Amino acid sequence: MPVPFRQFVLKLHSRCNLACDYCYVYEMADSSWRGRPRVMPPETVDRTAYRIAEHVSAHRLPAVEVVLHGGEPLLAGADAVRHVAAAVRQALPPGVALDITVQTNGTLLDHAMLDVLRDLGVRVGVSLDGTPGGQDRHRRFPDGRGSHAVVADALRRLRRPENRRLYAGLLAVVDLDEDPVAAYEALLAHEPPRMDFLLPHGNWSVPPPGRTADQAQTPYGDWLAAVFDRWYDAPRPETGVRLFEEILSALLGGASRTEQIGLSPVTLLVVESDGTLEQVDTLRSAFEGAAVTGLNVFDHRFDAALTHPDILARQGGVAGLAEACRRCDLVRVCGGGYYPHRYRAGAGFRNPSVYCADLYRIVSHVRARVGADLARLAAGRS
Known part of the structure; x- marks a missing residue:
């Protein structure tokens, strides 16, 4: 029985004001963004809101999440954000909880925004890659300028008392050229309520940086293990780290809340700026059209996507x-x-992740650390 969607990613703006060298939208296999509207038109927003409410009613969902994404969603402007928030809230049945988040690169988070x-009560997640050097190496403006200083200023504004409740957290891409503990502590300096790595x-046909065919090497697992130890050994809780929390939850028999880890069914659907429905858009990193469903908000209920073979x-x-x-x-x-990391040309997605060895390394490391602590606690009670 398909599990209904609970998270809806709206591609409010299909372009970006940064030129990140690892971007899966603009720098990898899929170029479909070129033919889409820059800004999601108001009529597409309204129809999307209607489809969300229709799905909520059909499945009697108590709560849903809407994520404003891009490109860079804040390029759409304040009026577009207002319209989305109003349209979805007005369309939803009474009593349904709505969480609206914008995932932004932070460069447009001025006082007015x-x-x-x-x-509007819209929470803010910011993409930031560790140290100033790491951020400016990968996340640059098109003219080559680094973006760290601009984003750091935005985060200072976001941490002000009147804005603090909006601060959803930081999202960082692992960079093997960065010292893992230095990267973690640089993110921690921005006082995030939580962060994720x-x-x-990449995949088996186009491997990610530093990931070779030698499964005895676990560079990403080693990097994450170093961050886990720094996080886990802190004398007091400093922040949540979603990846580690999900691993811990799964190890202890709980369900995961992210596609990155665990066996919980995917409940996310993407609405592009032209109203087409896609699977998780990071599938674009595999090949042209990998995320396509052939559906759109004007002609199809969201339930139609639930029966798509890939979903x-x-x-x-x-x-x-x-x-x-x-x-x-x-x-x-x-x-x-x-x-998306399981893809191999000619063999599809029914493969282990290209990060299989790295995942085994970090999960077994967390299991060993927590298992040892639980054993000590048990011995102390006996």
Whole structure:
């Protein structure tokens, strides 16, 4: 039985004011963004709001999340953000909880924009890659200028008392050229309520940086293990780290809340700026058209996407994984890894993640650390 969607990613603006060298939208296999409207038209916003409410009513959902994404969503301007918030809130049935978040590169978070987001109750997640050097190496303006100083100023504004409740957290891409502890502590200096680390997008046919065919090498797992130790060994809680929290939850028998890890069914649907429906848009890193469903908000209910073969595969749990994954002792924690990272040309997505060895390294490291502590606690009670 398909699981209904609960998170809707709206591509409010299809272009970006940064030129990040690892961007899966503009720098990898798919170029479909070129033919889409820059800004999602108001009529597309309204129809999307109607479809969200229709889906909520059909499945009696108590709560949904809407994520404003891009490109850079704040390029659409304050009026576009206001329109989305109003349209979705007005369309939803009474009593349904709505969480609206904007995922931004932070360069447009001036005082005026923050005033608007505060008035609308829109939470803010900011993409920032660790140290100033790491950020400016990868996340630059088109003219080559680094973006760290601009984003750091925005984060200072976001941390002001009147805006603090909007601060959803930081999102960082792992960079093997960065010292892991230095990167973590640089992010921590911005006082995020939580943060997350993403593995660079790649697959078996186009491997990510530093990921060779030698599965004895685990550079990303080692990097993450160093960050985990710094986070876990802190004398007091400093921030949440989503990846580590999800691994811990899965190790202790809980369900994951992210596609990055675990076996919980995918419940995310993307609406592009032209109203077309797509699977998780990071699939664009695999090949042209990998995220396409052939559906749109004008002609199709969201339930039509629930029966798409690729979405069904991503809701299939262990049965939808490669044989090697099904045999693995950590499969219920790793979940086969992030779906886009499993792709191999000619073999599709039914493969272990290209990060298989790295995932095994970080999950087994967390298991060993927590297991040792639980054993000590048990011994102390006996």
